[in-house]
Amino acid sequence: MDRLWTPWRLGYVTEASSVMPGCIFCEALARGEDEPLLIHRGARAFVILNKFPYNNGHLMVVPNAHVGRLAQLDAVGLGEIMTLTQASERALTAIYRPHGFNMGLNLGKPAGAGVLDHLHLHVVPRWDGDTNFMSVVGETRVLPEELPQTAARLRDAFQQLGI
Secondary structure, three states: OOOOOOHHHHHHHHHHHHHOOOOHHHHHHHHHHHOOOEEEEOOOEEEEEOOOOOOOOOEEEEEOOOOOOHHHOOHHHHHHHHHHHHHHHHHHHHHHOOOEEEEEEOOOHHHOOOOOOOOOEEEEEEOOOOOOHHHHHOOOOOOOOOHHHHHHHHHHHHHHHOO
C-alpha cells in the first residue's frame, strides 16, 4: 500500500478549533446571505463551501443546531441532512462531472474533526487522477477555480434542483 503524507495539515487538524473562538458554522449561519460561502439554507440544515477545500466543489452539509453527534439530532434534522447531501451530489455532478465522491463525518478530535462540537458532513467530488505532485512535494493545493465562482455556480445548481 502506498502512503502519501501531508504533514502541513497537522497544525490545522489539531489546532484549528482551539485557535478560533466561537463556532465557524454558527457564525456563518448567523451571517446568512452575507456569508459568501453559503450555498443553500434549509429549515434544519445548510450547505456551505469548505474554505480550505480538498478539491473544487468541496461542500459541507451542516445542521443548524450546534450539535457534535448524530445521536443528538432528531429524525427530521437527519432527513434534511441526507436530502441536502443528495442535492449536493446532484449539483456537483451537473457542474463538475466528477468520477466519484468522498462523503463522510469526522466526529471528535481523534477522528480528525477540524471543528469540534458542530458536526458536518463533507461532500468531496473526486476525479480519476485528481491527486497530483503539487500537494505532495510543493505543499500547495492546486484548485482551478476560485471559491466565489464555485459558490455562484453551485447556488444556481441548487436553485435548478428546486431545493
